[in-house]
Amino acid sequence: MLEFRTQGFQGYSVKYSPFFDSRIAVATSANFGLVGNGRLYILGLTLNGVVAEKWFDTQDSLFDLAFSESNENQLLTASGDGSIKLFDTTLSTFPIQSWHEHAREVFSVHWNLVGKTNFLSSSWDGTIKIWDPENSSSITTLPTHSCTYSAQFSPHSPSVLSSVSSDSHLRVFDLRTPASASNHLTLSIPIHTPPKTRPGIAPSPGIPPSEALTHDWNKYRDSxxxxxxxxRVIRSFDLRMAGAGPIAILPGHEYAVRKVTWSPHLSDVLLSASYDMTCRVWTDGSAMGVGQGNEAGQAGDPMAYGGGRELGRMNRHTEFVTGVDWCLFGAEGWCASCGWDERVLVWDVRATMGQ
Structure with a gap:
């Protein structure tokens, strides 16, 4: 396990470069993001450990980041002052572009993985905005009418995107549809609707709605x-059966789940990071086939559903874990995590599985 200290700055988001297996970036904030500056770290994984190749200081907290999918040296940051900044690691310490249309904190940014020419942002102001880095203003604004903590483009389509918000809804937008009154909204799924009862499986109890903080598209199953x-519960939904409720429910975390991310190597495996100071690796049960039910899941837990279960956990952080990301290259299983303990850890998920 490798470690880097973000001294004086608490981590909020960590991402691997889509171009280099030895480069990661971390968005951090002073004073836990409540007030003060932010810092974007560009870290290199070397034979001598993790080293800071460069960093950029910002006037406000940083909550998220995204590497460009079209330029190996550029990356975005999401800031507490409502701004989005684009940095180039080969140029000066100042951003090469800045946008400021959001009225409140920007909590997520995401580059279009398929189209590669645009990106999006989501904010506490209840909107998602789509941007072209060549333009000084946004292309499209999509209202969610709720504090939107996470938004992403689909990894399968350049025109489809999704979000989760404080109103406990998963929304899916398709930019190919007419804007009209729906503003490209094609699905709005209440996250806390219990799954429909299936033969041989006890019905799951309903849970009062609570804020949804994170979501991720499966890299192999496009729906x-x-x-x-x-x-504290992870749920997976199949958009083809949106009205049926979640297809898997994975309980286990002791506090809020701050980040989930599907494996880029295995279709049924995902990672989570939580305020309970752990990162956990899960299977959603899909690799076992349909109909395995709760027997393959967490025995005795009435919340478990779909045959999924926890495969292992990493508990080396000593404060809230706020970010985790998979490495796209090399042997499957390498990842990086960051947290409020001012530590970035690089570790092998395979070493935690089965513990």
Whole structure:
């Protein structure tokens, strides 16, 4: 396990470069993001450990980041002052572009993985905005009418995107549809609706809605999205059966789940980071086939559903874990995590599985 200290700055988000297996970036904030500056770290994984190749200081907290999918040296940051900044690691310490249309904190940014020419942002102001880095203003604004903690483009389509918000809804937008009154909204799924009862499986109890903080698209199954948040439970939904409720429910975290991310190597495996100071690796049960039910899941837990279960956990952080990301390259299983303990850890998920 490798470690780097973000001295004086608490981590909020960590991402691997889509171009280099030895480069990661971390968005951090002073004073836990409540007030003060932010810092974007560009870290290199070397034979001598993790080293800071460069960093950029900002006037406000940083909550998220995204590497460009079209330029190996550029990356975005999401800031507490409502701004989005684009940095180039080969140029000066100042951003090469800045946008400021959001009225409140920007909590997520995401580059279009398929189209590669645009990116999005989501904010506490209840909107998602789509941007072209060549333009000084946004292309499209999508209202969610709720504090939107996470938004992403689909990894399968350049025109489809999704979000989760404080109103406990998963929303899916398709930019190919007419804007009209729906503003490209094609699905709005209440996250806390219990799954429909299936033969041989006890019905799951209903849970009061709570804020959804994170979500991620499955990289292999183009209609599956995992969602998690304040209620500590990870759920996965199949958009083809949106009205049926979640297809898998994975309980286990002791506090809010801050980040979920599907494996880029295995279709049924995902990672989570939580305020309970752990990162956990899960299977959603899909690799076992349909109909395995709770027998393959967490025995005795009435919340478990879909045959999924926890495969292992990493508990080396000593404060809230706020970010985790998979490495796209090399042997499957390498990842990086960051947290409020001012530590970035690089570790092998395979070493935690089965513990």
């Amino acid at each position: 599956v999205i995992a969602v998690a948040g304040v209620d």
